[in-house]
Amino acid sequence: MKVKIAIVGGGISGLCLAHFLLGEGGAGAADPIVLEAEDRPGGKIRTEKAEGYICEWGVNGFLDNRPRTLQVADNLGLKVQRSADAARKRFIYLKARPRLLPESPAAFLISDVLSPLGKLRIALEPFIPANKNDETLAGFATRRLGRRAYENLIDPMASGVFAGDPEKMSVESCFPKIKAMERKYGSLVRAMISLGREAKKAGKGPVGAGPGGVLSSFSGGMEELILALKAILGERLKTGCRVAGIERLEGASGYRLHIEGKEAVLAEAVVLACPAYEAARILKDFDKDLSRVVGDIEYPAVSVVSLGFRREKLKHSFPVDAFGFLVPFKEGRKILGVLYDSSIFPERAPEGHVLLRVMVGGARASGLAMLDDERLLSLVSGELQGMLGLRATPDFVRIFRHERAIPQYPLGHAQRLEKMDGALAAHRGLFMTGNAFRGISLNDCIDNSFALAQNINMKL
């Protein structure tokens, strides 16, 4: 079989790329197929429905502030579901209890997430000189906001988004918007004031240094997006096709893709949209340097433990009408955080029940995520009891383990991408995308796939 474009990997990056290449209604010039290793597409997006609960295996939702994702949902005829108002209340677990994250500067002044000295240090932020160079997230946050703000606020955010280690994460690669604010305005506070003024003039809402937007999903869970993409791709999506290697076609343009246990596929152009460690394996005999560059990207393990309770069982422990809480590393706990799933999206638990989602592992505790079910559950139950006084036994348990969960962007990631782009430039018709390179969120994956589709359409 010879096709025009073969996309390796049927996660959101690969599926959306195929969707964009086809153009709305399948009228695009390109003619892609998607080769997916597993017997179902979706990668880190999978929804499990059982006993009236809706559990997310990996991706829980996306922020509704990126037009492309909303447009894709609209094109596919999907109705986006915004999280409930209760989810605006977010907590940080500090000194033995969850503490409310302030939503406004006035609330921040009276909040207990930072000591008076910690707050005073933030007030000095506009006077801290800018650093044009990249640095670790820990270095950046400590320098600009002070040690306390870093430990209590920035560190848990890094766990929540990247399950990462801020002492290693590159601020430039992980949070480019924040670094750009420092570069342009010299200070984050000054940036927010200026951008706030501009937004007000344009009749838009307030601006923050955070990602903004409302967490959103679909009433049947995130897999609705995958199923809709699968439906429009039809025969173009080939599941059960694990690509094992790639070679250039002799005497002709294009590539031969070797597939485990199946006939090879020939393609004029190839896009590797699989995880970086799989891309490294595929490229091993084709371009050793490129294989090494992408193979160095680390993916710590994360486990998602979903717990269902009858609501009355929780009434003496803690209120769950909120988003949930994240745990700063310095607290020395064994979990990264807890999301109150059924308060964020009420249909996720049956009437009179509550669904919690506990995250374990990440760059600083990868081993914990890989404990066997019994020990993982006992660890989580022990932590919930110690942290929240939750003694009740769950009525429902699901454990979703990701041995290689989220790619990390450490200091030097930008140079790694330069090397990767340099190597790819030498292989006409070979491209790479996915969450390992230029943004880990679902929104980033969709935006990057769109940009790549345009690039491919121009080149082919």
Ligand SMILES: Cc1cc2nc3c(=O)[nH]c(=O)nc-3n(C[C@H](O)[C@H](O)[C@H](O)COP(=O)(O)OP(=O)(O)OC[C@H]3O[C@@H](n4cnc5c(N)ncnc54)[C@H](O)[C@@H]3O)c2cc1C
């Ligand atoms: C626990 C967890 C929670 C997350 N929560 C969120 C969230 O709430 N919001 C958010 O925005 N992001 C979240 N993320 C990040 C999320 O992973 C990305 O946003 C996005 O889903 C990644 O999509 P992808 O297509 O790039 O990669 P993947 O989803 O990893 O897809 C890659 C695909 O390639 C396939 N593949 C692998 N090897 C081969 C091969 N050799 N041949 C063919 N196919 C192959 C895989 O089977 C897979 O289907 C979360 C991640 C994890 C792990």
